[in-house]
Amino acid sequence: MAQLLAVLIDGLIYSSWLFIIAVGLTLIYGVMKILNIAHGSLYALGAYSAASLAGYWLKQGYPPMGSYAVMVVAAILVGLIAGPIIERGLLRFMYGKDEIVLVLVTYAVFLILEDAVKLIWGVDPYFIAQPYGMLGNFSIGDLTYPNYNLVLFGAAVLIGVVLAWVLTKTRQGKMLLAVIHDREMSGAMGINVGKVYFITFTVGAMLGALGGALTAPMISVQPGIGAETIVLAFAVVVIGGLGSLPGAALAAILVGIVRAAAVHYRPELDLFSIYLVMAVVLIVRPKGLFSAQEARKI
Amino acid sequence: MKHARTLPVLIVIAVLLLAVGPFLPRWALFLVTVSLCYGIVVLGMMLLMRTGVVSFGHGLYYCLGAYAAGTLDQVYKVSDMAVMLVAAIVTTAVVSGAIGFLLRKYRDIFFAMLSLAFSMILYGLLVKTSALGSSDGFNIAASKIAGITVAGTGSERYVRYALTVVFALVSGIFMHRYLNSHMGRLAEAIRDNELRVEYMGASVRNVIHVNYMISAVLAGIGGALAAIAVGHIDPEMAYWTTSGEFVFVGILAGTGSVLAPFLGAFIFETIRSFAYEYSPNTWQMALGITMLVVIMFLPGGLWSLFVRKRKAA
Numbered sequence: 001m002a003q004l005l006a007v008l009i010d011g012l013i014y015s016s017w018l019f020i021i022a023v024g025l026t027l028i029y030g031v032m033k034i035l036n037i038a039h040g041s042l043y044a045l046g047a048y049s050a051a052s053l054a055g056y057w058l059k060q061g062y063p064p065m066g067s068y069a070v071m072v073v074a075a076i077l078v079g080l081i082a083g084p085i086i087e088r089g090l091l092r093f094m095y096g097k098d099e100i101v102l103v104l105v106t107y108a109v110f111l112i113l114e115d116a117v118k119l120i121w122g123v124d125p126y127f128i129a130q131p132y133g134m135l136g137n138f139s140i141g142d143l144t145y146p147n148y149n150l151v152l153f154g155a156a157v158l159i160g161v162v163l164a165w166v167l168t169k170t171r172q173g174k175m176l177l178a179v180i181h182d183r184e185m186s187g188a189m190g191i192n193v194g195k196v197y198f199i200t201f202t203v204g205a206m207l208g209a210l211g212g213a214l215t216a217p218m219i220s221v222q223p224g225i226g227a228e229t230i231v232l233a234f235a236v237v238v239i240g241g242l243g244s245l246p247g248a249a250l251a252a253i254l255v256g257i258v259r260a261a262a263v264h265y266r267p268e269l270d271l272f273s274i275y276l277v278m279a280v281v282l283i284v285r286p287k288g289l290f291s292a293q294e295a296r297k298i
Numbered sequence: 299m300k301h302a303r304t305l306p307v308l309i310v311i312a313v314l315l316l317a318v319g320p321f322l323p324r325w326a327l328f329l330v331t332v333s334l335c336y337g338i339v340v341l342g343m344m345l346l347m348r349t350g351v352v353s354f355g356h357g358l359y360y361c362l363g364a365y366a367a368g369t370l371d372q373v374y375k376v377s378d379m380a381v382m383l384v385a386a387i388v389t390t391a392v393v394s395g396a397i398g399f400l401l402r403k404y405r406d407i408f409f410a411m412l413s414l415a416f417s418m419i420l421y422g423l424l425v426k427t428s429a430l431g432s433s434d435g436f437n438i439a440a441s442k443i444a445g446i447t448v449a450g451t452g453s454e455r456y457v458r459y460a461l462t463v464v465f466a467l468v469s470g471i472f473m474h475r476y477l478n479s480h481m482g483r484l485a486e487a488i489r490d491n492e493l494r495v496e497y498m499g500a501s502v503r504n505v506i507h508v509n510y511m512i513s514a515v516l517a518g519i520g521g522a523l524a525a526i527a528v529g530h531i532d533p534e535m536a537y538w539t540t541s542g543e544f545v546f547v548g549i550l551a552g553t554g555s556v557l558a559p560f561l562g563a564f565i566f567e568t569i570r571s572f573a574y575e576y577s578p579n580t581w582q583m584a585l586g587i588t589m590l591v592v593i594m595f596l597p598g599g600l601w602s603l604f605v606r607k608r609k610a611a
Contacts (some may be wrong), residue, residue, distance in 0.1 A: 035407055090590070093594070098406075099406055099407050100352050100406055100407060100410065101593060103352075103354075103407065103410065104352075104545065104546075104549060104589065104593060105590065105593060107542055107545075107546070107586075107589070108585075108586040108587070108589035108590045108593070109586065109590075110586070111582040111583065111585050111586030111589070112582070112583045112586035112587060114582050114583075115579055115580050115581070115582045115583035115586075116583065118579045119579060119580065123579070227537075227538070227539055231414070231418060231538050234411060234414065235415070235418075238408075238411045238415075242407070267426075268426035268427075269422075269426070270422070270426065271418070271421070271422030271425060271426070272419055272422035272423050272426070273422075274418075274422070275415045275416075275418040275419045275422055276419055278411075278415040278418075279412065279415040279416060279419060282404075282408065282411065282412045282415065283400055283412075286403065286404060286408060287408065
């Protein structure tokens, strides 16, 4: 019983993390039809910026609670700088090409940014563990968890709710849905599609960076974390159905729980379990759990 | 014109490579061996690209081929290169035959993602299999070929090199003939318009399935040969970045000729070995920029430069 509870809690914590790293990816795909491999690098950039900025903040002796704000600001800065550079400087020349070509373009961006990270921060790992333990712990039964996990859970719920609200309740969100539905027609109706793409990509980049920033206190920030994370984000997004927000949430929970169960009962199946779920879902539902029907074009 | 010349060029290059082999310095011998292994894998990628599908998971077969060869040595104490290669071919053919039944229904991003999932499954398994060295992998020693012991005779490097050259030649000739066969010609037709191919009575799924298996077996051969040449294997061979590299070299080389993958692989491996030496932290950046340039200005890959020049002459 205790183990089942542990699986559930670990699973939910892991799900929250998965949702945060995957949500920006699915948003960008939904609107722009770009499966953005560079999302992994944005995650890494966010993690590195947060680690170094928050590290600097703490070293200066400023109030430690402020380091959370610093981490979020770092992620927003990364999004605001890297997002527009990638979208305006490169991707906008590529719209209209095959989806698979766009994947390769973002793969090229990923390779470039991987080395950019190494050039800026070097190859030694960064540690910024203080924000992880600072909030104290909570206990359920005889299981104890750092409160930081609640922050992660809260952030995931907040991001999901805000995005869903913006998409369905605001004017901008409805315009975005129109662009998703039919790009050319919405352009003809006076929606500035270029601007929608620009904003979507920047927000998506910010979310990727935020994922990294929130993860930074829990890991050692080192080269390779982007590559490791992007495949997990792929798994979540593809399981949920590319471009679907509720799909990403459901997939994150599914993968999170399955992986937690694997870790507790059969630790050797840890990574294997995630991709097994991905393969099985794709085999049963080729376009993921939540996917819109598409008319076949000749 | 172009097609008529490909075969003689292939054979001449192979004979030249075999002839100069004994005089090459050790590093050059290794560089050519590894590039040819890579070239064999990319040859398979080229076939898939011509069919209009991109696999982001061919590391699966690269790794499977290598582990089929390595497991023979590690677990069953069979260290004959010929047996290792047969094992790699059989394993990859069986696995790709099975997975092909699923993948043949998928296209575009979904094909890429499902193949990625399968390769990551293998990666996830191998990383946790302590009998096969977990994430460190293990060393393999291929000391015999077809029953003749070569280890310790001083010629073992050349034997591995020659074996790779021969396999590259055979794969190249096979692919060249295949591409000009009925099945091979259907590949490009499928890329152009799948529906019309179906209207004309060919089974798109069968063609994709067969091409997928051929490319998988080539990746397995490349993986086994690389394992024999390098002497060490690890699960990283199935990681998605390895598969990404294959796609990268495929795009870089272009699909114009069976010579293109070998040329692309040789350029790639040369840049890689020198970049590791002189600027280990910027070489991926150079790759990324090259890839963007190729996608934007040379959609047919490096090979298209070659063809255009020849037409002008």
